Amino acid sequence: MKAVVSLNSGSSSIKFSLFALDPQGQLMLSATGKIDKIGIAPSVRARTVDGTTLLEREWPDGTSLSHADLLTELFAWAADHPLKDREIIAIGHRVVHGGAEFAAPRLVDAALIGKLEDLCPLAPLHQPHNLAAIRAIAQLRPELPQVACFDTAFHHDKPVIASRFALPRALHDQGIRRYGFHGLSYEYIARRLAEIDPPLAAGRVIAAHLGNGASLCAMMAGRSIDTTMGFTALDGLMMGTRSGSLDPGVVLHLLTQMGMSAAEVEDLLYRKSGLLGVSGLSSDMRTLSACEAPEAEEAMALFAWRAGREAGGLLSSLGGLDGIVFTAGIGENDAGIRSRICRRLEWLGLRIDECANITNATLISLPGSAVKAYIIPTDEERMIALHTLSIVREKAT
Numbered sequence: 174m175k176a177v178v179s180l181n182s183g184s185s186s187i188k189f190s191l192f193a194l195d196p197q198g199q200l201m202l203s204a205t206g207k208i209d210k211i212g213i214a215p216s217v218r219a220r221t222v223d224g225t226t227l228l229e230r231e232w233p234d235g236t237s238l239s240h241a242d243l244l245t246e247l248f249a250w251a252a253d254h255p256l257k258d259r260e261i262i263a264i265g266h267r268v269v270h271g272g273a274e275f276a277a278p279r280l281v282d283a284a285l286i287g288k289l290e291d292l293c294p295l296a297p298l299h300q301p302h303n304l305a306a307i308r309a310i311a312q313l314r315p316e317l318p319q320v321a322c323f324d325t326a327f328h329h330d331k332p333v334i335a336s337r338f339a340l341p342r343a344l345h346d347q348g349i350r351r352y353g354f355h356g357l358s359y360e361y362i363a364r365r366l367a368e369i370d371p372p373l374a375a376g377r378v379i380a381a382h383l384g385n386g387a388s389l390c391a392m393m394a395g396r397s398i399d400t401t402m403g404f405t406a407l408d409g410l411m412m413g414t415r416s417g418s419l420d421p422g423v424v425l426h427l428l429t430q431m432g433m434s435a436a437e438v439e440d441l442l443y444r445k446s447g448l449l450g451v452s453g454l455s456s457d458m459r460t461l462s463a464c465e466a467p468e469a470e471e472a473m474a475l476f477a478w479r480a481g482r483e484a485g486g487l488l489s490s491l492g493g494l495d496g497i498v499f500t501a502g503i504g505e506n507d508a509g510i511r512s513r514i515c516r517r518l519e520w521l522g523l524r525i526d527e528c529a530n531i532t533n534a535t536l537i538s539l540p541g542s543a544v545k546a547y548i549i550p551t552d553e554e555r556m557i558a559l560h561t562l563s564i565v566r567e568k569a570t
């Protein structure tokens with residue numbers, strides 16, 4: 174049976190999913206897995222869709238296997254595992270930044286890798302790792318088509334005004350513009366919402382992707398018209414370890430008055446801020462919710478306040494609001510945070526059904542609420558597999 178693999182490669186983990194092609198040519202999830210704690214104490218786990226463990230392996234603390242080394246291990250194992258009858262026909266990758274040029278997924282070649290490398294400074298937490306996985310597979314299986322699926326692409330056609338900074342025009346032309354991210358997640362949400370509630374999908378919707386990275390997307394009839402992330406995935410909402418929007422004067426002050434280097438400021442804004450920085454405890458929402466420290470409460474309150482404030486900005490772009498969709502780790506699971514954010518939008522006539530909310534139901538607004546609220550689990554991996562398959566089929570015709 175033919176199959177497509179989706180890879181989502183981060184700084185310390187690689188998530189993978191195997192989708193088999195059924196006789197009708199539809200993608201069926203067969204297995205998922207994760208290589209975790211790369212560079213610390215690596216482990217790899219894979220399970221079939223019904224939960225059967227396929228692979229479980231751990232390496233001792235301090236094992237310095239790279240992304241490429243661990244992918245090599247995975248491929249060696251895959252050659253002789255219980256799903257080996259699946260013939261992998263292509264691998265799709267999440268690539269965070271596609272810059273101004275890439276509005277759609279692309280087949281990977283050396284020229285594309287070169288262009289994507291130039292974008293690494295714009296997504297230092299993600300892009301180098303995305304490319305490391307692509308390069309590793311090109312070495313391991315050079316005959317296998319690889320497809321790059323960009324997180325920026327869904328936002329590519331938003332109005333120019335939503336792409337501009339109030340900076341001199343020449344800088345916009347040099348690529349300093351608001352791109353937007355989490356596009357694979359938003360694209361999937363737009364598709365699912367069209368199945369679940371077609372009239373709402375045709376209207377004005379804010380999708381809230383709230384995970385370790387977090388952003389909001391203003392969707393009009395299923396297309397992105399504005400979003401909270403901009404030039405980099407540092408902009409907009411407060412996140413697990415990222416600051417989100419900041420007075421640019423703070424950055425100047427850190428550099429010129431506090432003697433921090435550019436690398437230190439980058440580390441501060443990407444890795445030491447957000448929930449972690451404000452709480453001083455953890456970047457993980459579950460840990461903070463379970464904690465009684467006032468700093469944890471303040472971090473969660475700020476997270477919701479910032480989300481409400483940024484949603485207010487998107488309301489102006491949308492000219493009102495018909496619905497909000499919560500997704501990703503926090504959006505799908507944290508009833509308390511959803512409730513806090515919805516309360517900030519109560520003035521719009523959004524009435525949350527707390528019973529539905531607490532049980533993570535799909536529709537969590539009350540009947541008659543002027544704004545509907547949904548929880549829709551995201552599936553970036555499926556979106557990557559769908560794009561990969563369609564590019565491979567295009568190539569074959």
Ligand code: ADP
Binds near residue numbers: 385
């Ligand atoms: P990533 O951006 O790394 O893919 P996720 O979408 O997995 O992140 O989201 C991670 C966040 O979701 C963490 O803050 C985590 O605490 C939170 N989260 C995951 N599951 C739950 C849960 N059951 N309840 C509350 N928060 C959760």
